[in-house]
Amino acid sequence: MSPTMSEVSNRIPEKTGRALKKLQTRSALIRAAAELFAELGYADTTMLAVATRAGLHVQTLYKHFPNKEALAIAPEFDLLERFKIAMQGKDPKTPFTSFWRDWVCGSATRTQTDFRDGQLQRLQTTLQVPAVVGHARAISNEYLNLLEIGLAEELKVDKSDNRYPRLFAGMLWEANNSATASWAKNLGRGDLAEEVTGGVDDVRKLISLWKLANSIN
Template identity: 35%
Template sequence: MTGREQSPPRGTRRGGGREAQRAERREAILRAAMELIAERGYRSTSLAAVAERAGLTQQGLLHHFPNKELLLVGVLEARDRWDLASAAAASGAGSTDLLAQLVDYNATRPGLVRTYTVLSGDSVTEGHPARAFFESRFRAVREALADALRSEFGDVLPGGLTPERAAPLLVAVMDGLQLQWLLDPENVDMPASFRDFLALLGAGAEPAAKPDGPPQAT
């Protein structure tokens, strides 16, 4: 053998490059879709507009996401990944503090919250392209919340519930508050109401102070 390192087989190098390029394009599509949904709402966000924002043809976009529903699921999956990354960066906070911060953050992005709410409701129908995503997501979220609550509080929360019994309530309250807030943002203060629920749950949060004026959606 010579002292020079051998190059990887050409096919391997080319294949790895293609996979990286595909991942970059997929990420660009998801970010473009997320931006447009935030700007216009999901119903007014077309595949053509997403393709243009991402610098692709519509046919190129369809190669990654064959229909709009699957693109929206991809956006929600990406949102979850980015939220988890943010939570990891703030890992010094307790689990309920992180949840309250997530609710605060969601109050700044109604377009994505609306997309999630509509898709999750539609997904209960048989054969919906997002059904498998939401079935898996809700199971994973309940398990993750139960683990987080157990890590923070032990086998019984201050209010007397086990983490497994409290986890579905947390999910239900978060999603239910999002729906009420989307329908009536001037009268439903989603972050304050969530903190009120944490206080009722006995998780150690103080009830939110009542604002001087009606809450405003961003």
């Protein structure tokens, strides 16, 4: 039987005091790595250098990240985890596509307001490293699975025997990727939030036509 959004939500663990401490350490390591990747480049940044920059022992680093690739993709992984938590708090009355539109708009706004230069650098360098790309694809697949679950509920179909939730999930995800790639290519001169929400709106028009054809309100 296919998982539902409520079942996804139940998999999100609550944060304890100890977990929050680990999260702070993890964040310090991610910041240190981002700084060094920007300064030295991905290839010349060592795990030891990251630990030293963060003021931590290298063994502490390895407890959080088994290799440099996992460290490089950590911001995307953490964003995925926040998305899962956001799904947990989603109002059941809100259409999933509306929820997704709000999420990508908020994420894009934070990116271009608070992390513009750093994210542009990562998109053009670190996230192009073949070993890192593999990790990024795994994260993309997780998003697609979550989008498929949410869309199946909105479309009122069982995703195990209906291909449309996955097809529309792919459209929504690629719209987001395309907008981000265009923003990076133009060196952040456009409005990322406007671009990603525009892509979502285009896909929502197609979903509305499907709903109309299948008499779904």
